[in-house]
Amino acid sequence: MKTALKHTAKYCAKLASVIGAAALLAAPHAQAAPYCSALLEAESLPKRYAKVAPIYSDQQSGWMFTRDQLKDRYDMKRSAATLVGEIAQAFAARDVALAILIAPPRPVVAGQAQLDAAMGGERYDVAAAQASFAALLAQLSETGAIVPDLQALALGDPALRDRFYFRRDTHWTPLGAAASASRLAALTATQRPGLFPAAASFVPAAKADESYREKGSLAEILRKACDQDPGVEEVQLYDLTRPTALDLLDDTQAGPSIALLGSSFSNRNKSDDYRFGDALARAFDADVENLSVSGGGPIGAIEAYVLSGALERRDHAMVVWELPYTESFNSTSFLRQLLGALQAAGASQRAVPVAVTPGKSVDIPLSGGAPGGIEIVTQGLKHQDMRLELRFDDGSTGKVSLRRRRAVPVEMRSHSVFGSLDHFGSKTPVALTLTPAKDAEIAEIRLFPG
Numbered sequence: 001m002k003t004a005l006k007h008t009a010k011y012c013a014k015l016a017s018v019i020g021a022a023a024l025l026a027a028p029h030a031q032a033a034p035y036c037s038a039l040l041e042a043e044s045l046p047k048r049y050a051k052v053a054p055i056y057s058d059q060q061s062g063w064m065f066t067r068d069q070l071k072d073r074y075d076m077k078r079s080a081a082t083l084v085g086e087i088a089q090a091f092a093a094r095d096v097a098l099a100i101l102i103a104p105p106r107p108v109v110a111g112q113a114q115l116d117a118a119m120g121g122e123r124y125d126v127a128a129a130q131a132s133f134a135a136l137l138a139q140l141s142e143t144g145a146i147v148p149d150l151q152a153l154a155l156g157d158p159a160l161r162d163r164f165y166f167r168r169d170t171h172w173t174p175l176g177a178a179a180s181a182s183r184l185a186a187l188t189a190t191q192r193p194g195l196f197p198a199a200a201s202f203v204p205a206a207k208a209d210e211s212y213r214e215k216g217s218l219a220e221i222l223r224k225a226c227d228q229d230p231g232v233e234e235v236q237l238y239d240l241t242r243p244t245a246l247d248l249l250d251d252t253q254a255g256p257s258i259a260l261l262g263s264s265f266s267n268r269n270k271s272d273d274y275r276f277g278d279a280l281a282r283a284f285d286a287d288v289e290n291l292s293v294s295g296g297g298p299i300g301a302i303e304a305y306v307l308s309g310a311l312e313r314r315d316h317a318m319v320v321w322e323l324p325y326t327e328s329f330n331s332t333s334f335l336r337q338l339l340g341a342l343q344a345a346g347a348s349q350r351a352v353p354v355a356v357t358p359g360k361s362v363d364i365p366l367s368g369g370a371p372g373g374i375e376i377v378t379q380g381l382k383h384q385d386m387r388l389e390l391r392f393d394d395g396s397t398g399k400v401s402l403r404r405r406r407a408v409p410v411e412m413r414s415h416s417v418f419g420s421l422d423h424f425g426s427k428t429p430v431a432l433t434l435t436p437a438k439d440a441e442i443a444e445i446r447l448f449p450g
Contacts, residue, residue, distance in 0.1 A: 033059040034118075036226035049221050056118040057222075062167040062230065063114050064218040068326050069106050069170070072128050075135035076329045081142075082423045083335040088143035090342035094311050097192055097318040099184060100140050103172050103265060104151035105129055105325045106165050130155075133325070146191050148183045166233050168216035171265055173235050177276040178204040184320070185283035196256060207257035212237055212273065240275060240282040247409060257287040259315065260321030261301035265273035267292035280320065282347035289316065295407030298327040299338045303404075304412040306341045332362045333401040333419075340373040340402075340418030344448060361435040364445065370428045376402065378442055381413045384435035388419065392427040403437075415443070 003112070035057045038044035042053035049055070052066035076084065091098035107115055120244045133151055140147040164176040172180070186201040213232040222228045260266055260279060266276045267290065277290035293300040302321050325432040329335065378384050379422070385403040392398065404420045421429055436442055 002243070026177060035059050035064075035222050035228055035230075038225045039221070045221070045225050054329070055218075055221060056115075058114065058118040059077065061117060062115060062233075063110055063118055064168050064221075065107055065110075065118055066170075066218070070124050071105070071326070071328070072125060073327070073330075074129070074133040074328075076106075076139050078319055079423065079425070080329045080332050080335060081139050083339055083420070084140060084145075085116065085143045085333055086420075086423065087335065087339050087342060088145045090339070091311070091319065092144060094314065096311060096314060096316065097146060097188070097195060098320060099146040099148075099188065099320045101148060101180065101184060101262075101320055101322045102137075102150070102325050102407075103176070103180065103322075104154050104164075105133055108133065109154045109161055109164050111161075128146060136329070139292055146188055148180065148187045150180050150183060153183045160283075161320055163235065166214050166216060166235075168219040168222070168230060168233060169214050170217055171268060172274060173214075174212055174237055174274050175204065175235065177265070178232060178238050178240065178279040178282075181276060181279035181283040184280070188284070188318070190207065196284045196286055198243065199283065202243075202283055204240070204279070206236040207239055210237040237275070239262060240278040242282055242285050256317030257289065257315075258284060258318045258320060259305060259310070260288055260290045260292055260320045260322065261305050262290075262292035263296065263298070263301075263324050264292075264294035265324065266290060266322050267294040269367060270294065272295065276322075278392055291412075292322070293408055293412070295405060296303040297405045297407075298323040298334045300405055300408045302410075303338055303341055304408065304414075306338070306345070307414040307416070308412075311342075312345060333399075336420045337402050337418065339420040339422075340375075343373050343420055343422075344375060344416075345419045354367065361433050363433050365431050366429055366447070370430075371421050372449050373422070373447070374432075375446040375448065376417045376419075376434070377415050377444040377446070378417065378440060379415075381410045381415065383437055383439040384413065384417050385440055386417065386442075387435040389433045389435070390421070390424075390429045391431045391433075392424065393430050394427055396427065398424065398427075407424070 034040070039055040039057055040053065042050040044052055052068050055066050057064040088098055107124060108126055108130045115124050115126060130151065137147055137149050137151070149313055154161050160175065160179055163173055164179070165172055182201045185196070185199040188196060189199040211234050213234050219230050222230055229261045260277050260280060265274065266272060268274055272278065272290055277288045281288045291301050291305060302319070305311070305319070346352060374388070375387055388400040388402065390400065400419055402417050404413060404417065434445070
């Protein structure tokens, strides 16, 4: 009886979640002052913007929110948490500090009142999203990585909260970036004392005559879909001069360095427009090499870094893996791809001769024990997109997507794309089907042991 009640409760909770999600998309949008009604209908938007519709807006406050930002589940399932733990252990084994840095969800920072005004009612639960994101940060921290709580940082100071994000752009402001670097430095000094002796929090001082003018990626939608130009958002820039003068002629003063491996938050317009790298250098008083890739997805930069051999050479004492909150850790393919690259370093590999026709699927039996991972060697570097369907010993199947986004520069790519085939719980892969993208030409497939 108790078991039946338990299953019924789980079913009701799941059903309520589904109904709530449907209501979010299907309920009438009685907004007080949207920029234009076209934002709410995918059919009324240019194709490139339709995928993030409905887009909610409040012309009075200037806030805009796209559908992909309105997640309310961030905490990791067990499989995702296991994979992240393995990634963190791989960095620890190489004696390189790993920081995982995620800017807090824009809707949470904006607040419930702003969401209600933009959406015309309480269709998005800010408190639930805040709690789930806090749970994610706690799970990430349990891996041993350095994980600053930027959500608590933004919500803890009303002045910072108001200026942490742009209202018509998806990114943080230079102030949000500087405050985040400061919080990471303070946490690093606590968790890894002595690694960066000068690391400490700082209060950024505004430059009186310097500002940054943000045209806004969301404002661009207004120009295209609503025929409105809301103007730029102008914000202050800050003095990020390092506290100690480094004599470049004196090598003895050169301390540990940091690799910033991030997204468009760290590499906006093919440059660090928000000066996050400079803010890290100021907070840690250390050299920062910014290798971030705008549009590269959650692992575009960090995967390229691993495959370059930089970890084995220990080029930097610390890696800052910055990724957007819109990337779900429960979409585990990117975690498997990064972990596969880490596992492959130094592994004894055995080649599997497989005849591959471009654009065609190929079946690969996994006889002789389950492999730890797969390496797919491509002929070219431009098209690297493959799908794996795994069949397990219990008869079930699972899918893994291995791909490099087009934004990752060719010079940062390897011919090899790796994927971890470990950590499927009690299930063991017994066969897989590889389906390459239309233009992907595969030269060789290798399996490496677990």
